[in-house]
Amino acid sequence: MRTRPPSYHHGNLRQALMDEAVAMSHEYGHEAWSLRELARRLGVSSGAPFRHFADRAALMAAIAEEATLKLRLRVARDQHRAGAQPAARLKALGHSFIDWALDQPAQFRIVSDRRLFNFDQSGSLQVHFHAVRELTMQLVKQAQACGQLPRTASTQDLALTLRATAYGLVRMHIDGQLPQWQVKPAQARKHLRHALDLCVDAMVTAPGD
């Protein structure tokens, strides 16, 4: 009758380590717990994690890869619903990013902390982020082509600015800075979306075409 406790001896310790590591990162911060504590909480020995991950960095990288795939899938889904207008799709892209970060803050912190693991060494991280970056660039280029964004600025600079705004907004929330800007945590998502839209709209309506 009871399928639990799960038998970590038969194939699911790897995922259990990742899930528990995310839970502990959420509770304490991603550098405030030890692998030994993680093993303890799962009832395995201190050496067991090393059967599945070469080291701490490899565990963190695996978590980051899982989270990054989720971003890509979410973006693909949301783009599908966003219509054809490049500017609207750019907003939707920003909203996907915001929602992704706010729905899994612990994973966002891990993904964006370059010191936890070697980012350049993970093929899947590279691929997924590249895809999102390429989409941003293409949407900006399309928006410029149909006059929604100014052609006087380079595609790269526009894309970089928009990306930085989305990233900066999300980080300010994740780092707990929003209350200092009079934004209550409960209204963070709404405010972040609004602030991003403000930036996109400003550029869309800016002259210099």
Next chain:
Amino acid sequence: MRTRPPSYHHGNLRQALMDEAVAMSHEYGHEAWSLRELARRLGVSSGAPFRHFADRAALMAAIAEEATLKLRLRVARDQHRAGAQPAARLKALGHSFIDWALDQPAQFRIVSDRRLFNFDQSGSLQVHFHAVRELTMQLVKQAQACGQLPRTASTQDLALTLRATAYGLVRMHIDGQLPQWQVKPAQARKHLRHALDLCVDAMVTAPGD
């Protein structure tokens, strides 16, 4: 003739610890070195740092406070040279922030990592950041008053968006993401300034007044 080696036994160990900690953070990353290693490099015992700082967090907080004061002084100096136009002063504020972060990346990382120490517990950090935040808000308000920024958007949302853009741009550089956006490290400062100006200009010229 030789005033060196400095006698850490007579009052300058505290500053030496801070300087060496910054140097090691620059070399290895701010969490990749130990207090014992720091003590070793300064030729003192493993317990000596605790004569000057209650714990690791207190050392990091002291470094952050020193760096934050520098930001405030730099902003004040640059504002003085920026003229009277609110939009120009907003750009100057952003440039001060960018220059500050790029001139001392290790300190920027420490300041913006909320997990290293209790941010809310440092009076001086609060005060200095509050001053910069207030300046941002006032400049936005002035810009709205003289028609340089739209009055349809709230002062808070405009300020938040601009601040997020500056912060996001700087973080992308600090986290090594700029090469992926076709920006060479040597041209980072120029590109970041340009991207920020792009955002300010877009808002300045946006209608809805």
Next chain:
DNA sequence: ACCTGAACACCGTTCAAGT
């Protein structure tokens, strides 16, 4: 007043040994 260095309770990681 300031620093030493042993001591304590931890780490990450390895690896022979077990099942």
Next chain:
DNA sequence: ACCTGAACACCGTTCAAGT
């Protein structure tokens, strides 16, 4: 095939003892 648990070389922090 997967996990154990002792072992190694580290940590941060404390504190009696030194100067």
